[in-house]
Amino acid sequence: MGSVKTRQLERLAEAKQASAAQLLLKCARLLNEEAMRRVNAGGRGLVMRPAHAALIPHIEFEGSRITDIAGRAGVTKQAVGQVVDEMEQEGLVERLPDPHDRRAKLVRFTGRGAEAIFYGLSVLGEIERELEREVGRTHVRALSAALSAILPVLEGMQPSDEQR
Amino acid sequence: MGSVKTRQLERLAEAKQASAAQLLLKCARLLNEEAMRRVNAGGRGLVMRPAHAALIPHIEFEGSRITDIAGRAGVTKQAVGQVVDEMEQEGLVERLPDPHDRRAKLVRFTGRGAEAIFYGLSVLGEIERELEREVGRTHVRALSAALSAILPVLEGMQPSDEQR
DNA sequence: TCTGGAAGTAAAGCATGCTTGTCTAAATGA
DNA sequence: TCATTTAGACAAGCATGCTTTACTTCCAGA
Numbered sequence: 001m002g003s004v005k006t007r008q009l010e011r012l013a014e015a016k017q018a019s020a021a022q023l024l025l026k027c028a029r030l031l032n033e034e035a036m037r038r039v040n041a042g043g044r045g046l047v048m049r050p051a052h053a054a055l056i057p058h059i060e061f062e063g064s065r066i067t068d069i070a071g072r073a074g075v076t077k078q079a080v081g082q083v084v085d086e087m088e089q090e091g092l093v094e095r096l097p098d099p100h101d102r103r104a105k106l107v108r109f110t111g112r113g114a115e116a117i118f119y120g121l122s123v124l125g126e127i128e129r130e131l132e133r134e135v136g137r138t139h140v141r142a143l144s145a146a147l148s149a150i151l152p153v154l155e156g157m158q159p160s161d162e163q164r
Numbered sequence: 165m166g167s168v169k170t171r172q173l174e175r176l177a178e179a180k181q182a183s184a185a186q187l188l189l190k191c192a193r194l195l196n197e198e199a200m201r202r203v204n205a206g207g208r209g210l211v212m213r214p215a216h217a218a219l220i221p222h223i224e225f226e227g228s229r230i231t232d233i234a235g236r237a238g239v240t241k242q243a244v245g246q247v248v249d250e251m252e253q254e255g256l257v258e259r260l261p262d263p264h265d266r267r268a269k270l271v272r273f274t275g276r277g278a279e280a281i282f283y284g285l286s287v288l289g290e291i292e293r294e295l296e297r298e299v300g301r302t303h304v305r306a307l308s309a310a311l312s313a314i315l316p317v318l319e320g321m322q323p324s325d326e327q328r
Numbered sequence: 329t330c331t332g333g334a335a336g337t338a339a340a341g342c343a344t345g346c347t348t349g350t351c352t353a354a355a356t357g358a
Numbered sequence: 359t360c361a362t363t364t365a366g367a368c369a370a371g372c373a374t375g376c377t378t379t380a381c382t383t384c385c386a387g388a
Contacts, residue, residue, distance in 0.1 A: 020295075020304055021195060021288040023311035028192030030318035031185060037323070051345060067365060079346055081367065103354045103365040124185040127321075131184075135313040140184055143310035147187035149299040150307070154194035157291075159201070215375060231335060243376055245337065267335040267384045334385075340378085347372070355364070 031127065038123045046090050046116060051083045056117065063096060063106030092116055195291065202287045210254050210280060215247050220281065227260060227270030256280055 018026070039048045058064065058072040066084065070077040084107055087093045092113035098104035109117070132140045182190070203212045222228065222236040230248065234241040248271055251257045256277035262268035273281070296304045 019285070019288055019292055020308040020311065021199070021292050023308060023315060024188070024192050025196060027311050027315055027318055028188050030315070030322070032189055034318065034321045035185070049344080054345095065365075066367095075345085076347065077366070078348085078368090082345080098365090101355070101365075103352095105366070121183070124183055128183055128185050131314055131317055134317045135310070139310040139313050142306040143314070144184040144187060146299070146303040146307035146310070147184065147191050149303050150295055151187060151191055151194070153295055153298045154191055154198065157198045158194070213374080218375095229335075239375085240377065241336070242338085242378085246375080262335090265335075265385070267382095269336070329388100331388085332386090335383085336381105337383100338379100338381075340380105342375105342377075344374085344376100345372105346374100347370100349368105349370085351366100351368075353365085353367105356362080358359100358361085 034127060035120075035123055038127075039120055042119060042123070044116070044119070046092070048116075048120065052087060052092075053120075055080065055083055055087075059093065059107055059109060061109065063098075063108035065098065065104050066107060067104075069107065087113070198291060199284075199287055202291075203284055206283060206287070208280070208283070210256070212280075212284065216251060216256075219244065219247055219251075223257065223271055223273065225273065227262075227272035229262065229268050230271060231268075233271065251277070 036048060036050075054073055055069060058069045066080050067077050069084075070080040073080065084093060084095070088095060091110055093107050094110050095105045095107055098106050128140065200212060200214075218237055219233060222233045230244050231241050233248075234244040237244065248257060248259070252259060255274055257271050258274050259269045259271055262270050292304065
């Protein structure tokens, strides 16, 4: 009793009160789990995995090169190639020859891929509407506003991610 | 042109505007990356990995049983045992005999473990202060308020997680 | 006092998501 | 033209974080 360690443990108990950062991390984890659960329970045959989700924002609708996707996603082109293989087998994307460079290929969403993305977005929208119903639209709008402000700051903290 | 697919791709481009849910996920990912980066660059020998972070909230200061931790974290006791092994080797936690059950052991933070947690929390606090400096305290407080409201709703969506 | 179940450990295995290294074909530029 | 670089594919390997199976020790109820 009264030892250094005991006092530390007491301070630790106090510190348990969540900061905004901790709240953010926890909410996002729960939201992500719920969204994945709903997407994969969506009756469709396809499975959505985090590796897929990570690439989607970096595949442009006109088609993107593997190397470009890799650079933006911050992983090697080999890693992207593997995930693209999977998504291609599920019929979500297709590889097209790049008219500007015969070494290159363009990865592009298929119609089915676009549908899958809409479905995923609709799941997020659905959850969002449920949240609004529970906590009120004001809170959700404030959340959006704050996150929109914070996002560029967080992006600015990213390491420039030299070569890979 | 004008095909079903083309129209879908156009809609897809519109849909790219981020919802609150998407913003939340992206911000959290960036925040998490930045926090991990800073913690592991903290000069200390120890490495922080997601698996450790996942257990920490479930280790009570008085000590918790492996089985309890596993139940709350939603993984098997074997998985928890492995991570606890690692944290024990780093001197962050210790295993004590449970006075109430000679089969059981209590996992508890050591002084060093408590320090490490303080350090981790201080990193989060530091990032939070930087965010306040950039976007203003109002936004960050609104963020906290909204997340605090949303958290219990998200927790309520959790599957009851039958047996494991 | 046994008998079933729970706590923890041990070992093996597996899914995921990466990496590095190597190769071919094509572009690029001196 | 020829050397270098680049895009992508292929193969192997590895780190992480789990799981399943099997065991020992101990508790607890019939």
